[in-house]
Amino acid sequence: MQVRLFPTHAQHVIKKVADAYTTVRAQVKAKLRDPLTKPIGFRKDAAQPFDDRCLSWQIPDRAISIWTVHGRMKGIRFGCSDEQARLLAAYRKGESDLVRRDGMWLLIATCDVPDTDVTEPGGFLGVDLGIASIATTSDGTRHSGKAVNAVRHRNRELHRRLQAKRTKSAKRLLKRSRRTEARFARDLNHVMSKRIVTEAARTGRGIALEDLSGIRDRVRLRKPQRATLHTWSFHQLGSFIAYKAARAGVALVHVDPAYTSQGCSACGHVDKRNRPDQETFCCTSCGFAEHADVNTARNIAARGVAGWAAVMQPDAA
Ligand SMILES: [Zn+2]
Numbered sequence: 001m002q003v004r005l006f007p008t009h010a011q012h013v014i015k016k017v018a019d020a021y022t023t024v025r026a027q028v029k030a031k032l033r034d035p036l037t038k039p040i041g042f043r044k045d046a047a048q049p050f051d052d053r054c055l056s057w058q059i060p061d062r063a064i065s066i067w068t069v070h071g072r073m074k075g076i077r078f079g080c081s082d083e084q085a086r087l088l089a090a091y092r093k094g095e096s097d098l099v100r101r102d103g104m105w106l107l108i109a110t111c112d113v114p115d116t117d118v119t120e121p122g123g124f125l126g127v128d129l130g131i132a133s134i135a136t137t138s139d140g141t142r143h144s145g146k147a148v149n150a151v152r153h154r155n156r157e158l159h160r161r162l163q164a165k166r167t168k169s170a171k172r173l174l175k176r177s178r179r180t181e182a183r184f185a186r187d188l189n190h191v192m193s194k195r196i197v198t199e200a201a202r203t204g205r206g207i208a209l210e211d212l213s214g215i216r217d218r219v220r221l222r223k224p225q226r227a228t229l230h231t232w233s234f235h236q237l238g239s240f241i242a243y244k245a246a247r248a249g250v251a252l253v254h255v256d257p258a259y260t261s262q263g264c265s266a267c268g269h270v271d272k273r274n275r276p277d278q279e280t281f282c283c284t285s286c287g288f289a290e291h292a293d294v295n296t297a298r299n300i301a302a303r304g305v306a307g308w309a310a311v312m313q314p315d316a317a
Contacts, residue, residue: 047097047099048098054066121308126300129237193240208307209252
């Protein structure tokens with residue numbers, strides 16, 4: 001088959017190669033890279049950028065037409081949610097990247113969605129992050145980590161075996177399995193963050209989230225649990241909540257989580273013994289009892305109120 005290279009494609013190829021060498025030159029100059037031991041490589045499946053001249057969107061039909069090295073291909077169907085289609089139609093901007101991953105074609109578009117003005121919150125929804133329940137709100141909604149932890153647990157032995165093999169195909173399988181796992185966690189983070197932001201918006205409240213720096217040190221666990229803890233997924237959940245909140249005009253406050261798990265959300269009494277086990281909170285002073293994570297989330301919500309007041313009146317703080 002004859003392959004013709006269209007001018008825009010040729011430009012992209014030249015630009016990509018030139019960019020790669022510019023990057024390497026900077027890395028070599030900064031002594032971050034040895035060009036002899038690590039030469040430049042170009043992968044066949046690497047992401048390819050397409051601008052509006054090479055790719056056009058028919059969003060209502062969920063189709064694109066795209067220029068390829070074999071000419072123009074029309075009516076290629078793509079899948080996305082209704083919400084994504086709405087965002088694409090309203091805010092898509094610039095180039096899109098076409099990526100081949102795990103046997104799927106992914107088209108990654110950039111949407112520049114403006115933030116909504118933040119509404120003055122009438123109270124705060126506190127969110128506690130943890131392992132057994134990934135996210136627990138001060139209203140008592142618990143987003144279980146069971147599914148994601150089960151997947152990780154199941155994959156752990158497989159990953160260990162693949163890692164030990166050191167063959168090319170084992171490496172590829174390992175990479176694919178890790179990506180599938182990451183996609184699963186990301187989908188879950190999207191679902192949870194959406195529910196949390198929707199609930200806050202519906203009730204006219206802001207969201208209080210613990211400051212995530214140092215969460216790895218804070219969440220101290222028994223060894224088998226430690227393997228299931230991936231700090232990045234909490235950071236991802238935090239960033240998803242942040243951008244969805246900004247889009248919905250929901251106030252977001254990060255609070256210092258110190259002692260939020262030991263303090264009583266009813267009377268403020270702080271005592272290690274308030275928490276006899278992982279799940280139970282029972283105040284030794286006033287007798288208030290609640291699920292431990294919900295109690296923590298209520299404390300975070302209270303700190304959110306104080307934090308917001310400090311943001312609004314910095315002099316008073
Ligand atoms: Zn109490």
